[in-house]
Amino acid sequence: xxxxxxxxxxxxxxxxxxxxxxxxxxxxxxxxxxxxxxxxxxxxxxxxxxxxxxxxxxxxxxxxxxxxxxxxxxxxxxxxxxxxxxxxxxxxxxxxxxxxxxxxxxxxxxxxxxxxxxxxxxxxxxxxxxxxxxxxxxxxxxxxxxxxxxxxxxxxxxxxxxxxxxxxxxxxxxxxxxxxxxxxxxxxxxxxxxxxxxxxxxxxxxxxxxxxxxxxxxxxxxxxxxxxxxxxxxxxxxxxxxxxxxxxxxxxxxxxxxxxxxxxxxxxxxxxxxxxxxxxxxxxxxxxxxxxxxxxxxxxxxxxxxxxxxxxxxxxxxxxxxxxxxxxxxxxxxxxxxxxxxxxxxxxxxxxxxxxxxxxxxxxxxxxxxxxxxxxxxxxxxxxxxxxxxxxxxxxxxxxxxxxxxxxxxxxxxxxxxxxxxxxxxxxxxxxxxxxxxxxxxxxxxxxxxxxxxxxxxxxxxxxxxxxxxxxxxxxxxxxxxxxxxxxxxxxxxxxxxxxxxxxxxxxxxxxxxxxxxxxxxxxxxxxxxxxxxxxxxxxxxxxxxxxxxxxxxxxxxxxxxxxxxxxxxxxxxxxxxxxxxxxxxxxxxxxxxxxxxxxxxxxxxxxxxxxxxxxxxxxxxxxxxxxxxxxxxxxxxxxxxxxxxxxxxxxxxxxxxxxxxxxxxxxxxxxxxxxxxxxxxxxxxxxxxxxxxxxxxxxxxxxxxxxxxxxxxxxxxxxxxxxxxxxxxxxxxxxxxxxxxxxxxxxxxxxxxxxxxxxxxxxxxxxxxxxxxxxxxxxxxxxxxxxxxxxxxxxxxxxxxxxxxxxxxxxxxxxxxxxxxxxxxxxxxxxxxxxxxxxxxxxxxxxxxxxxxxxxxxxxxxxxxxxxxxxxxxxxxxxxxxxxx
RNA sequence: GGAGGCGUAGCUCAGCUGGUCAGAGCGUUCGGUUCACAUCCGAAAGGUCGAGGGUUCGAACCCCCCCGUCUCCACCA
Numbered sequence: 037x038x039x040x041x042x043x044x045x046x047x048x049x050x051x052x053x054x055x056x057x058x059x060x061x062x063x064x065x066x067x068x069x070x071x072x073x074x075x076x077x078x079x080x081x082x083x084x085x086x087x088x089x090x091x092x093x094x095x096x097x098x099x100x101x102x103x104x105x106x107x108x109x110x111x112x113x114x115x116x117x118x119x120x121x122x123x124x125x126x127x128x129x130x131x132x133x134x135x136x137x138x139x140x141x142x143x144x145x146x147x148x149x150x151x152x153x154x155x156x157x158x159x160x161x162x163x164x165x166x167x168x169x170x171x172x173x174x175x176x177x178x179x180x181x182x183x184x185x186x187x188x189x190x191x192x193x194x195x196x197x198x199x200x201x202x203x204x205x206x207x208x209x210x211x212x213x214x215x216x217x218x219x220x221x222x223x224x225x226x227x228x229x230x231x232x233x234x235x236x237x238x239x240x241x242x243x244x245x246x247x248x249x250x251x252x253x254x255x256x257x258x259x260x261x262x263x264x265x266x267x268x269x270x271x272x273x274x275x276x277x278x279x280x281x282x283x284x285x286x287x288x289x290x291x292x293x294x295x296x297x298x299x300x301x302x303x304x305x306x307x308x309x310x311x312x313x314x315x316x317x318x319x320x321x322x323x324x325x326x327x328x329x330x331x332x333x334x335x336x337x338x339x340x341x342x343x344x345x346x347x348x349x350x351x352x353x354x355x356x357x358x359x360x361x362x363x364x365x366x367x368x369x370x371x372x373x374x375x376x377x378x379x380x381x382x383x384x385x386x387x388x389x390x391x392x393x394x395x396x397x398x399x400x401x402x403x404x405x406x407x408x409x410x411x412x413x414x415x416x417x418x419x420x421x422x423x424x425x426x427x428x429x430x431x432x433x434x435x436x437x438x439x440x441x442x443x444x445x446x447x448x449x450x451x452x453x454x455x456x457x458x459x460x461x462x463x464x465x466x467x468x469x470x471x472x473x474x475x476x477x478x479x480x481x482x483x484x485x486x487x488x489x490x491x492x493x494x495x496x497x498x499x500x501x502x503x504x505x506x507x508x509x510x511x512x513x514x515x516x517x518x519x520x521x522x523x524x525x526x527x528x529x530x531x532x533x534x535x536x537x538x539x540x541x542x543x544x545x546x547x548x549x550x551x552x553x554x555x556x557x558x559x560x561x562x563x564x565x566x567x568x569x570x571x572x573x574x575x576x577x578x579x580x581x582x583x584x585x586x587x588x589x590x591x592x593x594x595x596x597x598x599x600x601x602x603x604x605x606x607x608x609x610x611x612x613x614x615x616x617x618x619x620x621x622x623x624x625x626x627x628x629x630x631x632x633x634x635x636x637x638x639x640x641x642x643x644x645x646x647x648x649x650x651x652x653x654x655x656x657x658x659x660x661x662x663x664x665x666x667x668x669x670x671x672x673x674x675x676x677x678x679x680x681x682x683x684x685x686x687x688x689x690x691x692x693x694x695x696x697x698x699x700x701x702x703x704x705x706x707x708x709x710x711x712x713x714x715x716x717x718x719x720x721x722x723x724x725x726x727x728x729x730x731x732x733x734x735x736x737x738x739x740x741x742x743x744x745x746x747x748x749x750x751x752x753x754x755x756x757x758x759x760x761x762x763x764x765x766x767x768x769x770x771x772x773x774x775x776x777x778x779x780x781x782x783x784x785x786x787x788x789x790x791x792x793x794x795x796x797x798x799x800x801x802x803x804x805x806x807x808x809x810x811x812x813x814x815x816x817x818x819x820x821x822x823x824x825x826x827x828x829x830x831x832x833x834x835x836x837x838x839x840x841x842x843x844x845x846x847x848x849x850x851x852x853x854x855x856x857x858x859x860x861x862x863x864x865x866x867x868x869x870x871x872x873x874x875x876x877x878x879x880x881x882x883x884x885x886x887x888x889x890x891x892x893x894x895x896x897x898x899x900x901x902x903x904x905x906x907x908x909x910x911x912x913x914x915x916x917x918x919x920x921x922x
Numbered sequence: 923g924g925a926g927g928c929g930u931a932g933c934u935c936a937g938c939u940g941g942u943c944a945g946a947g948c949g950u951u952c953g954g955u956u957c958a959c960a961u962c963c964g965a966a967a968g969g970u971c972g973a974g975g976g977u978u979c980g981a982a983c984c985c986c987c988c989c990g991u992c993u994c995c996a997c998c999a
Contacts, residue, residue, distance in 0.1 A: 311999045593935050605948050612961040623958030780965040882979025
C-alpha cells in the first residue's frame with residue numbers, strides 16, 4: 037500500500053494532533069535525564085497560575101519555548117523544559133472567597149484550616165486545566181518533572197531561603213507604611229499597585245490658627261485623611277510662611293492642636309504651599325512624620341472604614357466619609373473652594389480597588405545588597421536580555437529599588453516561618469515551631485499568621501524545581517538554565533527577582549538569556565481583556581485551524597520584545613502553508629517508485645535544478661540555524677516558508693515534473709532522491725514551529741522512522757553550494773517569467789500555446805537547451821527553439837531581453853504592436869533608471885576610492901549588463917517602429 | 923518629571939552589525955477546471971521607508987531636532 041492512501045487532498049489536524057501528542061508522551065521523548073555525554077539545554081516554564089486559562093499570551097510564550105526546546109533537542113542537546121504551576125496566592129484566594137460568597141459565606145466564617153482545604157480542593161479540580169491546555173499547544177515539557185510552587189520540596193526551598201535571608205539580616209520585620217488593598221484585605225508590594233489617571237478634585241481647606249489670627253489654607257485630594265492629620269508643613273525657604281512655622285493650628289472637625297512645621301518635601305510654588313501631614317495614610321507624610329517625630333494616627337481599618345480615631349465618622353466607608361467631611365467643612369465655612377483635578381490613583385493590580393497607604397507591621401526583604409550583584413551580573417553579560425534594550429528597564433528598576441514587602445495577610449500561600457513568644461514577644465525564625473521560647477522558656481508560642489508574596493516562591497523557581505536546597509544531580513546538571521522566555525510585563529515581578537535569588541542562593545545566575553516578547557493584541561491593536569471581551573481563545577483557533585496554524589501565526593512576523601496583533605488572516609495563511617507542504621508530499625509520494633533503490637544513485641547525474649535547489653536549501657539551513665540561535669524565530673520561519681513555497685514548490689517541483697512523469701527518464705531516480713531530500717530537510721527545519729503536521733508527513737514519508745522530533749537538525753554543508761547552478765537556473769527562471777509576462781500582457785490564453793525562440797549562444801544556449809522541456813511546460817510553449825543571435829527578430833513577435841538571451845514569441849495575428857511598444861518602452865525606462873543609478877555611483881570618485889573593491893566591481897558588471905540590455909531593447913523598439921511605419 | 927518602543931505599499935508587519943533593502947502576507951485588478959494542492963497557479967498595480975537637518979563615497983538602517991502614537995518608571999499634597 038502506498039502511503040499516499042493515508043493522505044487526503046487536504047490536511048486535517050483534527051484527531052491527528054492528539055494522536056501524535058500521545059505517541060510522543062508514551063515514547064518519553066519529552067523526558068530529560070542527567071546525561072554526562074550530552075550538553076544540557078534547559079528552560080523553566082513561567083509557571084501559569086492555577087487559576088489561569090490558556091490565553092494568547094500563554095500561547096505565544098509557550099510556543100516560543102517549545103520552538104526553542106525542539107530546535108535544541110534536534111541539535112542533540114539533553115533538553116529539559118521544566119513545567120509547573122504557581123499557587124498564585126492572592127488570585128486564588130480571591131477565587132475561593134468568591135466561590136464562598138456564592139454560598140453565602142465570608143472568609144471569616146470559616147477557620148484557616150477549612151479555608152485551605154477549600155483552596156486545595158480548588159487546586160485539585162482546576163489546577164490541571166491549564167496544564168492540559170498547554171499540552172494542546174504541543175508543548176514538549178517534561179511532564180514527569182512537573183512542579184507546583186506549594187509542593188513539599190518547593191515549600192522547603194521557600195522556608196530555607198527565608199531563614200537564610202533572615203540570618204543574614206536581609207529579611208526584617210518593620211512598622212512601615214505600605215500599600216494596602218482594602219478589598220483583598222492585604223498589604224501589597226510596590227509593583228502590585230497600578231497607577232491610573234482619574235478625575236478627582238482639589239479641595240482647598242482653611243485650617244484656623246490656635247490663636248485666632250486667621251487661618252492657613254491647604255489643598256488636598258483626599259479630605260477624609262484630615263482626621264489623621266498631625267501637622268501642616270511648609271517649605272523652610274518659603275518667605276510667606278516662615279513666620280508661621282512653630283505656630284499651632286486647630287484641625288477642623290477634629291479640634292486637635294497641630295503644629296506648622298518646615299520641611300523641604302513641600303514644593304515651593306505648588307498648590308497653596310502648605311501641606312497637611314497624615315503620616316498614617318500617605319507615604320510622603322509618613323516620611324515627614326518620621327523626620328519630625330510626629331505621632332501616627334491611623335483613622336481607617338484594614339477594610340477601608342473609618343476607625344475609632346475618626347470620631348463621629350467612625351464606621352463610615354472611606355469614600356462616604358470623604359463626602360460627609362466635605363459637606364461638614366462647607367457647613368463650617370472652612371471649605372474655600374473645590375477644583376477639578378486629574379491625578380494618578382493607585383489601584384490594586386488584582387482587583388482594581390483604590391489602594392490605601394496603611395501603616396502596619398510587615399516583613400521586608402532588604403533589597404540593596406541583593407540588587408547590586410544582580411545588576412553587576414547583567415552588566416557583565418552573565419545574563420543577557422533579548423532584545424538588549426530591556427536591560428535598561430531592568431537596571432533602572434534595580435538601581436532605584438525599594439525594600440520588598442513580602443508578607444501578605446492571606447491564608448493561601450507559604451506561611452511565614454516566624455514564631456512569636458506570647459509572653460516575652462521574642463521572634464523566632466525557624467523551620468519548625470520551637471517547643472519553648474529560647475529567652476523566657478514559655479511554651480505559649482504562635483506562628484505568624486501571614487503568608488508570603490507569591491513571587492517570593494516564583495523567584496526560586498529555576499533552582500527549587502530542580503531539587504534545591506538538596507544538591508541533586510539534576511541541579512548541578514541543568515542549572516543554570518539557558519533561556520527564560522517571558523513577556524516584558526513581568527520583568528520586575530519575576531525576572532529580576534529570579535536573578536538576585538539565583539545569585540544569592542546558588543552563587544550563579546539562573547539563566548544565560550532572557551527572551552522578552554510583547555503582548556498579543558486584538559485586530560484593532562487593543563490589549564485583549566476580559567472587560568473589553570475582545571479576547572480570542574487559542575483553543576478555539578486550534579479547533580478551527582489546528583495547533584500548527586496557531587503556532588505559526590504567533591511566531592511569523594513577530595520580533596522579540598514587540599507587541600503583535602492577532603490576525604485571523606495570518607492563521608489562514610499558516611493553515612494554507614501547512615496544506616501546501618502536505619500536498620508537496622503527496623506529489624512526491626505519487627511520483628516515487630514503489631521502492632526506489634537509492635543505492636543506485638549517481639550524483640553526477642544531478643541536473644542544474646537539482647544542484648540549484650540543494651544549494652539554496654543549504655543556504656536556508658545555515659541562515660535558519662543562525663536566526664534561531666539568535667532567537668530570531670520569526671525571521672527563521674519566514675525563510676523556511678519562502679524557500680518551501682516559492683523555490684521548492686513553485687519552481688523545483690514544477691521544473692522537475694517532466695523528469696518524474698517520464699518513467700524512462702535517466703535522471704528520474706536522482707530527481708526522486710533530491711525531492712525526498714529537500715522535503716525531509718524542510719520538514720525538519722519546520723518541525724519546531726509546526727510539530728504536528730511535520731510529524732504526520734514524516735510518518736507518511738518514512739514508515740520505518742521513529743519520529744521527526746528526535747531526528748537530527750539539518751547540517752550546513754559548504755560542498756553543496758553551487759554558484760554555477762544558481763546562475764543557470766536564474767536564467768531559466770527569468771526566461772520563464774519573461775515569457776509568462778509577455779503572454780499575460782498580450783492577453784494570450786493558456787490554451788493557446790505559442791512558439792518560443794531563444795537567441796543565445798554558448799553556456800546560456802546550453803542551459804536553455806537542457807531546460808527546454810521545463811520551459812516549454814511552464815511557458816505554455818508549443819515549441820522551443822534555440823538559435824544563434826542573428827540580430828533579426830522573427831516577424832510579428834513580442835520579445836523580452838534578459839542578460840545573454842533574447843526571447844521571441846511570434847504571436848502572428850495575436851500581436852498588438854502598440855502594446856508591445858509600450859511594454860518595451862517601459863522596460864527601457866527601467867533599464868535607464870538602473871543604469872543612471874549605477875553610473876551615478878561609478879562617477880562618484882568617493883565611491884571608487886573608498887568603497888570596497890568588490891562592490892565597485894559589482895557595480896561595473898552591472899553597468900555593462902544594463903548597457904547591453906539598453907542597446908538591445910533600444911534596437912527592438914526601433915525595429916518595431918520601423919515595422920509600424922512600413 | 924525620567925526612560926523606551928513604534929511611525930516602511932489600502933491593511934498587518936519583516937528588514938541582523940549602513941552598500942541588489944525598497945520586501946512578505948492579506949486585500950485589490952486581470953487571467954487560469956495544467957494529471958500535488960482553488961487552503962491552488964500565473965501576471966500586475968500600489969511606497970520620495972512620518973517631516974527636516976547632519977555624518978558618510980553611500981542611510982529605511984547612525985546622529986540631532988520636530989510631529990504623531992503607544993508603553994514603562996516616578997508620583998506634587
